[in-house]
Amino acid sequence: MEKFTIHARAKATLSGKSANAITGVVASGNLEILFERKGDSLDVTVDVMTASHGYQPVWEAVIKDFVERVSPGGMHIAIHDNGARPDTVLLRLMQGARLMEAQS
Amino acid sequence: MTDWTKQRKERARRLEEVASLVSGKVVQPASVTPLLERIICSGDRVCLEGDNQKQADFLAECLTQVDPSQVHDLHIVQSGLVLSEHLDLFRLGIARKLDFSYSGPQSSAIARALDQGKIELGAIHTYIELFARYFIDLTPNVALIAAVSADRNGNLYTGPNTEDTPTIVEATAYKNGIVIAQVNKIVDEVPRIDIPGDQVDFIVEAPKPFYVEPLFTRDPGAVTETQILMAMIALKGIYAEYRPRRLNHGIGFATAAIELLLPTYGEQLGLRGEVATHWALNPHPTLIPAIESGWVQQIHCFGSEVGMDRYMSARPDVYFIGHEGTLRSNRLLCQNAGLYACDMFIGSTLQIDLAGNSSTVTPDRIAGFGGAPNMGSDAHGRRHVSDAWLKAGHEAAGHDGPLVRGRKLVVQMVETFGEGMKPAFVEELDSIALARKLGMPLAPVMIFGDDVTHIVTEEGIANLLLCRDADEVEQAIRGVAGYTPVGLARDRAKVEALRQRGVIRRPEDLGIDLLQADRNLLAARSIRDLVTWSDGLYAPPSKFRNW
Numbered sequence A: 001m002e003k004f005t006i007h008a009r010a011k012a013t014l015s016g017k018s019a020n021a022i023t024g025v026v027a028s029g030n031l032e033i034l035f036e037r038k039g040d041s042l043d044v045t046v047d048v049m050t051a052s053h054g055y056q057p058v059w060e061a062v063i064k065d066f067v068e069r070v071s072p073g074g075m076h077i078a079i080h081d082n083g084a085r086p087d088t089v090l091l092r093l094m095q096g097a098r099l100m101e102a103q104s
Numbered sequence B: 001m002t003d004w005t006k007q008r009k010e011r012a013r014r015l016e017e018v019a020s021l022v023s024g025k026v027v028q029p030a031s032v033t034p035l036l037e038r039i040i041c042s043g044d045r046v047c048l049e050g051d052n053q054k055q056a057d058f059l060a061e062c063l064t065q066v067d068p069s070q071v072h073d074l075h076i077v078q079s080g081l082v083l084s085e086h087l088d089l090f091r092l093g094i095a096r097k098l099d100f101s102y103s104g105p106q107s108s109a110i111a112r113a114l115d116q117g118k119i120e121l122g123a124i125h126t127y128i129e130l131f132a133r134y135f136i137d138l139t140p141n142v143a144l145i146a147a148v149s150a151d152r153n154g155n156l157y158t159g160p161n162t163e164d165t166p167t168i169v170e171a172t173a174y175k176n177g178i179v180i181a182q183v184n185k186i187v188d189e190v191p192r193i194d195i196p197g198d199q200v201d202f203i204v205e206a207p208k209p210f211y212v213e214p215l216f217t218r219d220p221g222a223v224t225e226t227q228i229l230m231a232m233i234a235l236k237g238i239y240a241e242y243r244p245r246r247l248n249h250g251i252g253f254a255t256a257a258i259e260l261l262l263p264t265y266g267e268q269l270g271l272r273g274e275v276a277t278h279w280a281l282n283p284h285p286t287l288i289p290a291i292e293s294g295w296v297q298q299i300h301c302f303g304s305e306v307g308m309d310r311y312m313s314a315r316p317d318v319y320f321i322g323h324e325g326t327l328r329s330n331r332l333l334c335q336n337a338g339l340y341a342c343d344m345f346i347g348s349t350l351q352i353d354l355a356g357n358s359s360t361v362t363p364d365r366i367a368g369f370g371g372a373p374n375m376g377s378d379a380h381g382r383r384h385v386s387d388a389w390l391k392a393g394h395e396a397a398g399h400d401g402p403l404v405r406g407r408k409l410v411v412q413m414v415e416t417f418g419e420g421m422k423p424a425f426v427e428e429l430d431s432i433a434l435a436r437k438l439g440m441p442l443a444p445v446m447i448f449g450d451d452v453t454h455i456v457t458e459e460g461i462a463n464l465l466l467c468r469d470a471d472e473v474e475q476a477i478r479g480v481a482g483y484t485p486v487g488l489a490r491d492r493a494k495v496e497a498l499r500q501r502g503v504i505r506r507p508e509d510l511g512i513d514l515l516q517a518d519r520n521l522l523a524a525r526s527i528r529d530l531v532t533w534s535d536g537l538y539a540p541p542s543k544f545r546n547w
Helices: A056-070 A084-102 B005-018 B028-040 B057-064 B083-092 B104-115 B127-134 B165-173 B225-242 B254-267 B285-292 B308-312 B331-340 B385-396 B431-436 B470-479 B491-500 B527-533
Strands: A002-009 A020-023 A030-035 A042-049 A075-080 B043-050 B072-078 B094-101 B120-126 B142-150 B178-186 B202-203 B246-247 B279-280 B298-300 B344-348 B409-413 B454-455 B460-463
Touching: A020 A084, A030 A084, A030 B491, A042 A056, A042 B344, A056 B431, A075 A084, A084 B225, B005 B028, B028 B057, B028 B178, B028 B202, B043 B057, B057 B072, B057 B094, B057 B178, B072 B083, B072 B142, B083 B094, B083 B104, B094 B279, B094 B298, B104 B202, B104 B431, B127 B165, B127 B331, B142 B165, B165 B178, B165 B454, B225 B254, B225 B344, B225 B385, B225 B409, B246 B254, B254 B344, B279 B331, B285 B527, B298 B331, B298 B491, B308 B431, B385 B409, B460 B470
Parallel strands: A042 A075, B043 B072, B043 B142, B072 B094, B094 B120, B142 B178, B178 B202, B246 B279, B246 B344, B279 B298, B344 B409, B409 B454
Antiparallel strands: A002 A042, A020 A030, A030 A075, B454 B460
């Protein structure tokens, strides 16, 4: 198990008022991502717990794209990857952001 | 004076040799090996029916028991090399040369045997390519085939897995060859005559029914959300854009996901009756929900599929069914249908290079080609038009006009990372290393880049029809290659420019709601759901049952 935190700065805060959201279920052989809203900051922090070692550069690329595409300012995100591939991680991140935006 | 009947005389001589071993056309199982020793001569071309699915397994076993000092140097010409007995022939010194199409489960064993010099490889063909050579320069001297039942005159009923049999027998019987059939049962009257008895020399009732491999059953329970997203991208970005009515699907999970999304997402997009109405397709269980929802008008099949027979028999408006009530498949004719009568092929692959060449070869496996290169190629002899075909051709040419012909849509679906995080996008295909190792002059490529029109990944669609040079093709491919090294090495400005031109389209460009990419979007989420959709007619093989 490898643990690291990625910091990024978004162009805007994420819209919506939802305080938190979860996508995915670890036990289902898939990754789990927890989203929490931490105020109006533009900062984004992502805690990654991954089963595969040596993929931090790929994670950074995934988070960078996610932040560019969604502008999730103010989000604290925790990922338990359960061995998921980067495409699945990005899909879950995008879905989580949509949930945060969609819910009131 | 020239003797023009040497082959006929040789055939008569061989038949005479075995007269004491047969009763009419019937051979007892115990007499098969001695019969083969007398009727097959060293150096003969032999087709030991191994199709994609149906296997003449008893005859294969008997052939491995002939005395190699009597029968050797056989040239095996058959489409599927899938049983261990097929390889044993080479190991035992009975066979030496091989021309084939597909090896599936024996792909590692073939690679090893080639490496050790046990097999002299003629060529790896596509199905119709090998069948074509049956009539030109690879005509079998002896064909050992499989059928469900025979009458005493040798009339054969193949059952739903007719597959290659008519083609093999046609080539052998009409060129003075000898045809021997193993059948599950000798009966007074066959339910239908798939092969007329005058083309069959001998029949034997095998001790157990021939083996059929279930190849096309994909468990909806194993479809991932990434595959669902890719299916949504394909439906909205390709099916809805080009509206292909006539098509072929590959056998992987990516297209299974599309089949399971037709009645849900396809319905939302208003595509029912507009796309995917006529098919060249194996009997995919995952298409059942779409059939039951009224999407499909008709399907012609290469082969059958274990468990689908009763369902198909009950849907004769959709499938090709004999007057006696069971499916009639035909690999040669269905491959031809896929080549000339379909507007689109869409299927999965394992590796794609920067020119769009696509391969399923890994360094130590030679799985062969099967039918995909034909399904996934533009038939230059096609002359009839359709809207989908013309639209693709016009996109490729950059204009329309009376001399601009159409193009078949050839869509490759691939997740950017495969098993064990192996990147699907590569600078050089593994097949090139394999060709180097085995001294092959042409690397085995499933679909060449110049035939591929679109690549779909979870990152989006690359439309290669709209690319104007090799650099654009490369950047379009990098632009959908995700976080693989090939994808990370993209030129971001060029990829963005291609996106502005619609060469690359992302889910957000297509208006796809990612929250919909959920397993709840599947029309069936388990094998059991498929059984329910089929009204209990689909009987899945036991390995797919968990209830």
